[in-house]
Amino acid sequence: MVRVRTRRNRWKNTGMFFMVIAVIILLYPFLTDINAWISQDEYQDQLEQQSGWADATGGLIMPNSGGIAPWAQLEIPDLGIKLVVVEGTSQEALAAGPGWYTQTALPGQGNTAIAGHRTMYGGPFRNIHELTVGSAITLTYHNQVYCYKVEQVDSIGSDDWTMINSCGYNALTLTTCTPEGQDKRIAVRAKMIEE
Amino acid sequence: MKRVIGLLLVTILCLAFPGTAMATPTSDGYLIRWGDPTSSDPPGSGHPDSMDAGNPNSAELKDIASLKCDLNGRDLICVIERGYPGYQEYVTTKIINISDASVTITGLHIINEWAQNIIAVALTDTSGNSISIPTTLSTGQELNVRVVTRVNQQAAQDGDYAFQVKVDAQQDEPYYPPYDPPYDPPYYPPYYPPSNPQSPPPPPAPENVEIIPERVSIPLTPAELPYTGGNIALFSGTAFTLGGIGLYLRRRK
Numbered sequence: 001m002v003r004v005r006t007r008r009n010r011w012k013n014t015g016m017f018f019m020v021i022a023v024i025i026l027l028y029p030f031l032t033d034i035n036a037w038i039s040q041d042e043y044q045d046q047l048e049q050q051s052g053w054a055d056a057t058g059g060l061i062m063p064n065s066g067g068i069a070p071w072a073q074l075e076i077p078d079l080g081i082k083l084v085v086v087e088g089t090s091q092e093a094l095a096a097g098p099g100w101y102t103q104t105a106l107p108g109q110g111n112t113a114i115a116g117h118r119t120m121y122g123g124p125f126r127n128i129h130e131l132t133v134g135s136a137i138t139l140t141y142h143n144q145v146y147c148y149k150v151e152q153v154d155s156i157g158s159d160d161w162t163m164i165n166s167c168g169y170n171a172l173t174l175t176t177c178t179p180e181g182q183d184k185r186i187a188v189r190a191k192m193i194e195e
Numbered sequence: 196m197k198r199v200i201g202l203l204l205v206t207i208l209c210l211a212f213p214g215t216a217m218a219t220p221t222s223d224g225y226l227i228r229w230g231d232p233t234s235s236d237p238p239g240s241g242h243p244d245s246m247d248a249g250n251p252n253s254a255e256l257k258d259i260a261s262l263k264c265d266l267n268g269r270d271l272i273c274v275i276e277r278g279y280p281g282y283q284e285y286v287t288t289k290i291i292n293i294s295d296a297s298v299t300i301t302g303l304h305i306i307n308e309w310a311q312n313i314i315a316v317a318l319t320d321t322s323g324n325s326i327s328i329p330t331t332l333s334t335g336q337e338l339n340v341r342v343v344t345r346v347n348q349q350a351a352q353d354g355d356y357a358f359q360v361k362v363d364a365q366q367d368e369p370y371y372p373p374y375d376p377p378y379d380p381p382y383y384p385p386y387y388p389p390s391n392p393q394s395p396p397p398p399p400a401p402e403n404v405e406i407i408p409e410r411v412s413i414p415l416t417p418a419e420l421p422y423t424g425g426n427i428a429l430f431s432g433t434a435f436t437l438g439g440i441g442l443y444l445r446r447r448k
Contacts, residue, residue, distance in 0.1 A: 011444050018441030026434035029427050071349075087349060088312065089421040099421070102312060102349055120425030158419045177424030185420050 029120045032095065036122030039096035043070035043084040068093050071100050072107070072141040074114065079127050085139075089115045098124050098174075101164055107139050107146040108192065113164045113173040118186075125176035129153065129186055137172060137190050148172045148190035156187050163187040226298045226364045229271045230289025230337065232264040238276060246281040247345050262286070262344060267359075273344055274357045275314070283345040287321060290340055292332040294366055301329045302363040303342065310358040313350040317343045318362075 047070040071087045089099040098116035105112050116125035135150040148171070155178055156163055163173050170192035178184040236242045236258075243256035262284040263274040273286060292298045303318050305311050318326050319341045332338055342360055350356075 008447075011447055015441040015444030015447075018437045018444065020441075022434040022436075022438035022441060025430055025437065029425065029430055032425070091421070094421060094423060102347060106348055115421045115423055117423045117425060119427055125423070156420075158422075161420070164420070175420055175423070177422065182422065182424065185423075 032120045033122050036096060036117075036124075040084055040122065043086060043097065044073075046070045047073060047084055068096055072139055074098060075138045075140070076131070076135070078131060078135045081124065083116075083124050085114055095121045097122070104164060104173075105166070107141045107144070107172075108170055111165065111167045111169075111171045111173055112139070113175065115175045118176040118178070125174060125186075128174060128176050128188055129178075131188055135190075137174075139172060146170075146172070147193050149193050150188055150190045152189045154187050154189070156185050158183045158185055160185075163189060226292065226294040226366050227300075227332070227362055228291050228293050229266060230291060232266065232271060232286045232288040232342075234262045234264045234284065234286055236260070236262045236284040238263060245283050247283045250281045252281065260284075260346075264288075271342065271360045272357065273342075273360060274355070275344065275346065276355050278346040278350065278354050278356055279352050280346055280348045280350050283343065285319070285323075285341040285343045287339075287341055290332065290338045290362055292334055292336050295334055296366050297331050297333045298364045298366050299329045299331045300338075300362055300364050304361055304363060305358045306361050307358045310356055313347055313354075314356055314358055315345045315347055316360055317345075319343055 069087050070084045072085045073082070074085050075082045083097055085098045085100050086093045086096050087100055087102060089101055093099040094115060094117055098114050101113040101115065104110070116128075117123055118125050118128070131150050131153055133150055133152065137148045137150065139146045139148070154163070156175075163175070167189070172190045172192070174188040174190075175185050178186050236244065238261040240261070241258055243258055244260055246252060260275060260277045260279060260282045263276070264286040265272050265274075271286070271288065275282065290300065300318075303316050305314055305316055318328070320326055321339045321341060323341060323343075326338075326340065330338070344360075346354070346356070
């Protein structure tokens with residue numbers, strides 16, 4: 001009798017373990033969202049501090065390149081987005097916010113490309129597919145505001161780097177995943193309208 | 196349970212021995228070593244700085260930055276002084292297989308983590324053309340290479356960077372010559388077509404052809420754009436499945 005009860009308790013404990021794991025997995029996407037929001041707050045403060053330094057030194061100080069560092073501020077009024085862009089597109093960087101492709105140009109020097117999560121990690125580019133031709137995007141980098149107008153929204157292959165490469169004019173390219181699957185990305189190309 | 200743990204331990208021990216026997220590097224752990232390095236822009240050379248492909252400032256032909264290189268034991272140390280974004284020079288050197296088996300070179304990287312985002316490195320041949328990677332070197336074989344170094348755009352102006360470059364190399368399994376049987380296979384002479392009984396003469400060497408090294412553009416991009424999705428349905432599905440199993444186990448009589 002005692003042995004039967006012990007065995008039943010063991011099954012109950014195993015069941016409880018499974019349920020706890022299930023809750024953690026269920027909550028994980030929301031935890032990544034919360035983590036991204038906290039990171040964005042911290043990076044916002046750091047970016048403002050950096051801007052202060054840039055002001056004091058004539059804008060010559062470059063952002064810290066070691067680890068994940070805030071890089072610029074991205075604003076898309078049509079989507080109600082105001083986010084801090086971090087350096088790099090590693091998974092760690094993108095977990096904190098949209099990331100600048102470090103192999104692309106600085107704002108005003110060619111095609112600047114930024115990647116962001118569409119789901120989880122705060123989903124900064126969740127509604128990017130709603131952008132239409134003419135939508136305004138601003139990027140603030142070292143206290144200089146760069147304004148862009150969307151000129152195309154395309155679905156591209158995950159191995160298609162043509163939108164990230166130089167395009168012959170000053171542009172901003174945003175990329176994120178699509179609901180269609182892992183082998184597709186959405187790319188938004190915006191052209192700089194004033195410097 | 197004890198049997199399972201015992202079986203696992205035995206399996207791990209059994210696998211550990213062949214695992215250690217696989218790699219046979221030299222006594223100090225090195226598979227390859229670098230040859231004597233020569234910088235394309237040593238300090239005080241007056242050599243105008245080179246920059247990355249398409250850099251609008253490359254026409255200025257100024258000598259601001261410099262690239263020093265040296266060997267520290269078997270490690271290649273590079274020092275860029277007064278580096279600025281876009282500065283690109285190279286080190287001419289050799290990669291020598293010093294192990295007792297063939298070694299496959301799969302890439303190149305900077306071991307200093309802080310420099311990995313600031314400096315890019317790439318391997319080319321001595322003319323600046325890309326080397327197909329992976330490439331295999333037999334024991335003692337030397338490969339003449341250039342290690343191209345570039346200061347990335349996010350680096351600070353006028354920065355000094357000292358970093359160590361490491362070749363990603365892995366050793367193939369040692370080569371054992373096949374057993375040579377006593378049977379001597381028959382010799383088949385090479386076939387020449389009747390119209391051309393002798394091998395064709397080598398083509399005449401081109402005269403006065405100037406080989407212009409191609410400008411190197413360091414490939415930095417991985418195969419795919421970064422994955423920026425996250426399958427919430429997968430998380431939910433897994434969670435509900437586990438939760439269902441848990442609920443079933445708890446209610447089980």
